[in-house]
Amino acid sequence: MNKNIRFFSIFILGFSVYYLFDLYCFKSIQNFSKNIFQSKAIAHVTAYSLTLLPLLITLKVLLPEKNITDLLSLDKPIIKGFTLSFTGTLPMILGYSLHFNLLSKVDFESLFINTISSAFFEEIIFRAFLIGILFRFSRLGFLSSVLFGSLLFAQVHLYQSQNTTELFEIFAITLAGSIFFAWVYFENEFNLWTAIFLHFFMNLYWELFTVSGNVSGNLYGNLYKIISIIQIMLITVYCKRRKNIPYQISRKSLFIKTKQVQS
Template identity: 35%
Template sequence: MNHTIKALLLITTFIFCHYMMKEFWGDNWVSVLSDLDQQSALLLFPAKYLFIYGPLLVVATLLFKHESWYNVLGVDIEGFQRYLLAAVVCCTPMVIGYAYLSNALNLSITGIITGSIYAGVFEEIIFRAALFGVLFRFCRWGFIPAALISSTIFGLGHIYQGHDAISAVMAVAITTIAGTWFAWLFCECGYRIWFPLWMHIFMNAAYGIFSMSGGAAGDLKGNLFKATAIILSILYVNLLIRRGKPRQITLSTLFKKRPYFSSQHYKLATQNT
């Protein structure tokens, strides 16, 4: 089976999951799981994510059986702690800035888990690894077409955060750009999901804990502090590159098909960095 057919199968599966699987979910599961977790959504959210997007994860791993499932989904454990520490450092100025701007705290553990941890884990694995990552790494799409598909759908999923037409468009645009940035981090960090995942979790958590306003679009002051996290993450990746990590996103990989770059190749190339 050639790469074009595999890409079409993956995209078709994603469309089916994203738009059709919700119809099979059923209201009964919502009431049952909500009763079990006492309306906290701690069980409801992961169950719904896995039900809706489970077929995508299965198809992605079956299409590329020559690779381990954890490599296809970007969850190879190597780098887990290193990228956690890097994300903490990158997000610290933003957290301090939000604490300075905030007039209220929301320390709900349930809210942090459902709004930050679940969102970071599931959205990064689904949109960055299973959709973008497979199209870019294994189907040999260019970075821009692969990122546009995953990031645009990711952005459209945040349209509800706008309270009018203009803010809705801004929310979609900003989250689409954010999705592309997360995709870049995923590529440049060994095709492992940990760095964009931790960044996603910490940024969401800071936004929720300090009750920042403006939805995904944010406000001017809040966005200035958010920008510090983004800039520091870019500087971190460039530090890795200066230390010898091979750069993955170049002019030659933006639009054209690229040669397959396995996790083993990456480990060999970076073993001395």
Template identity: 35%
Template sequence: MNNKIKTLVMITTFIFCRYILKYFWGDTWSEALLALDNQSHLLLTPARYLFIYSPLVLVANLLFKDVALTEILGLKIAGFQHYFLAAVACCLPMSIGYAYLSSELNLALSGIMVGSVYAGLFEEILFRAVLFGVLFRYCHLGFIPAALLSSVIFGFGHIYQGHDLMSAFAAFAITSVAGTWFAWLFCESGYRIWFPLWMHIFMNAAYGIFGMSGGAAGDLPGNIFKASSIILSLFYIHLLVRRGKKREITLLNLWKNQSTTSTKATLTTESI
């Protein structure tokens, strides 16, 4: 099976999962799980993600049998602690800024788990590691087409955060750009999902805990502090490159990934 057919199979499977399979979930399962978790969504949310997107992981694993599942999922353990600490440092100015701007403090465990931990965990593994990662690394699409495909779908999933046409478009545009940034972080972190995953979790947590308004698009003061975290993440990757890490995204693979073999992670924990 050539790469074009594998690309089509991956995209078709994702569309099936996201826009068709979710309707087979049914209200009965939701009602049962909500009753068990006392309407907190702590059980419902991960169950829905696993039910809806498991076929995507299964298809990716079947298409690329020679690649370890942990590689497809971006879940290699090496570097876990380093990326956690780096994400904390990058997101700290944003959290401090939001604390300064906000008069709210929402510390409900269910809200943090559902809105931050689950969102960061499942979205990064599914959208970045599996969908984008497979299209870029193994189907050999270029970074731009692979990132656009996964990021546009990611952006469509946040349109609901807009309260009118313009704000919905702003939410779509900003989250699409954010998806591309997360995809770049995934590549430049040695194809490990940990750094974008922790960044996603901590940024969502800061947004939710301090009750920042404006949805995904945010407002000007909040976006300034959000930008500080993005800039620090870019600086962190620059430091890794200065210390010898191979630059993964270059002009040579923006439109087509010319690699003839499955991309292997080149970053070691010693080089972080």
């Protein structure tokens, strides 16, 4: 079998098994775990961890010579990812503290689920596996790799919408957010911790302040988020130029790469 055909066949099969397992078993595992541990936070982590198994198996079948932490880009410097993400999102927390109030009551289990757990597992599933593996280990370029994963990422957030207008807003915002997270992940030496912490901080500030009930947000909520995004991009570009590191994403790697990336 042709090497490329084998790669994409295993990749598609593995993700399909994961998707069906997640679709039909996630809630059941979550409810079962919640009854045992009496904690919705632990139940959320348990359900994510178990439904993730088909993806881990797929990775070992696809690239048996590499370890899982390398394939998921979790072997990169955590502090480096934390520092960039925290610095980059400072406009959000500063701006939100000026225009919004802190929540008077915080459900810490829900906060954990919507920040730590969701950021960690969603970045593994969407950025590291569904987008990252295609870009790092196939000839597909950035737009070719990012399209399906970002569309799916946007689709899974549509439950937050209350009407048609919000549905389109949420879809557009989460689609653009997924592409941005992928760009940050790729251009920061495939350090997934950067995307994880970025996802975490953005969700955290949104959750702690009375910004909005969903990701469609409002004027100030989105303004400071956009400023943070611009700041993160500028920091990333500055660091790459200062160290003379070539960009992973260029005109030559938008659709089909002419050479394998160094990850």
